[in-house]
Amino acid sequence: MVRESFAIGNVRVRAGSERDVELPITRLVTGGDASLPVRVVHGREEGPTVWVSGAIHGDEVIGVEVIRELILTLSAKEFRGTLVAVPVVNVLGFMTGDRYLPDRRDLNRMFPGSPRGSLASRIAHLFMKEVVSKCEVGIDVHTAADKRANLPQIRADLDDPRTRELAKAFAAPVNLHARLRDGSLRQAATDVGAKVLLYEAGEALRFDDESIKTGVVGIRRVLEHLGMIDKHPTDQPPASLESRSSGWVRARGTGILLLETQLGAMVTAGDRLGGLSDTFGRRVRLVRADRTGIVIGLTRAPIVNAGDALVHIASVEE
Template sequence: MSGAAATPARRRRLRPSFAIGTVKVRAGSRREVSLPISRLVTGAEVSLPVHVLHGREEGPTLWLDAAIHGDEVVGIEVIRRVMAVLDARSIRGTVLAVPIVNVLGVMSGDRYLPDRRDLNRSFPGSARGSLAGRIAHLMMQEVIGPSDVGIDLHTGADRRTNLPQIRCDLEDPRTRELAEAFGAPVAYHAKLRDGSLRHAARERGARVLLYEGGEAWRFDEWAIVAAVEGVLRVLVHLDMVDADQVDVTPPERPSELCWRSGWVRARRTGIVHMDVALGQEVTEGQKLGELFNSFGKRLAIVKADRPGLVIGRAEAPLVNRGDALVHIGEIERPVGTQE
């Protein structure tokens, strides 16, 4: 066979370019795209930053997003580290990564948008709606719509910290499979909320994992590492990358499955001293901490109202009556036993 005749058989057929906004990203390449959102009063344009890695070979389309709430910065660093190890020339499929969704919230140091709307209650949004609605609509059209799987990165709210955990629909076999592949310490069955990114994406047919880990406005290294490793495991599970390409290892143990949870709340106003750490197993009635007044007199003992794992806790020492203190997740196995 002549060399000329053999060339077509050896030639690899490239995938079509990936269209996003007004840009087309060629197969086997990486592109940073800015999708226009709005203009400030000064006339400066505000844009949604999107990394696009479009592989040469066919595969799923997966999106990553972070900072839907402007104070949740852990996910920004997670995406930076994940994108640093991926190569568009070797991945199969396409990765879309949005490190900052709530651009204005991050710029102003606020969890919410300037109009005080919660972006994660504004999906699927509208092209002619509020600022939150327009950002949500842009995400749905350009990022979520073309995708098969998404990982939505979050942290605890203001002055709260969360144990690394995946929140998802554990009753859906495909989603549960992805959660198990991620390998967070806890996989929590969370109901869909109207207006959330996860709800709108599920309506479009995508499977979504919502990651929670760490505290607002902090780069908690343990939460960052857990998320980076989890994202890479999902990419390996989807056969988008090979395990040896990203140096990923299986989790030390399977995720604990959590179907119900509840917050233990302060019964008095005072200064709280916590005795439990994230990930600690507790039994019903166990002491979690104590409440004191400003003179140092003990006002109350904080006790667990159920057995389970501490999956979240308040970090602020000053609390008012009714404030959430410790989030306990009820796990599938009996507390104190090993699988």
């Protein structure tokens, strides 16, 4: 029996085929149209429906490359189930390298959106209607905020057994239990029954090989776990560290920051992480770890003011 075609927007994708779809967002002031680009890989055989998305924040470009490399490894003729790949959700912010939309709204605080709301709200509604509502599992790719860097990590509701299982399958260096944020894609998708992993890695407006490779391999492991593709015979997923809490070490003074730690470093409470100096090199204050754990985030800004976030440390479960 031939599998039913997959409906999205005003098109249908035949089983055993791939298709690029443009979902209309809005008419631009120039008279052109802005659309949400989607690649559908509709497998020949039955299986789950999964979405992967990137660039909900327009300056978080790593997800675009992760999804590009991922879909190059997939064949609809050998695929079981359906993958809905949306490399750029915040199309207008992405074009200008801006985290936010032109109206300065954060798209990841506007879900589930409304068909008659603001531009951000309309994009959120379109994404929920055409993508999330059709999927059982989602993987949303993010990077650190501007002038910060993140160790590859999964953020998810680790108290949900199914979500925890998917996080373990991804096998990122760290799985961090993260509460749901009001208005986020993860919360809205969870509310309609989807299981969501948020992959955080790297820096805004930058590619880096480790973050991209970890993302591609991790998503493929999830697809393998769901039975959508065959398992790689030689892949031995590493064990992930698990964290239930994390926090930023903040500057206790103003100065020029010289860090002496790096992403992935294991630290103990009281360890020296770096120091603050004045413009003549005189040491103003040391920076020390306030907890024991693993470094999952860093600032890349050398000039800091008192109270600025410097080093993100996740406490690690035994």
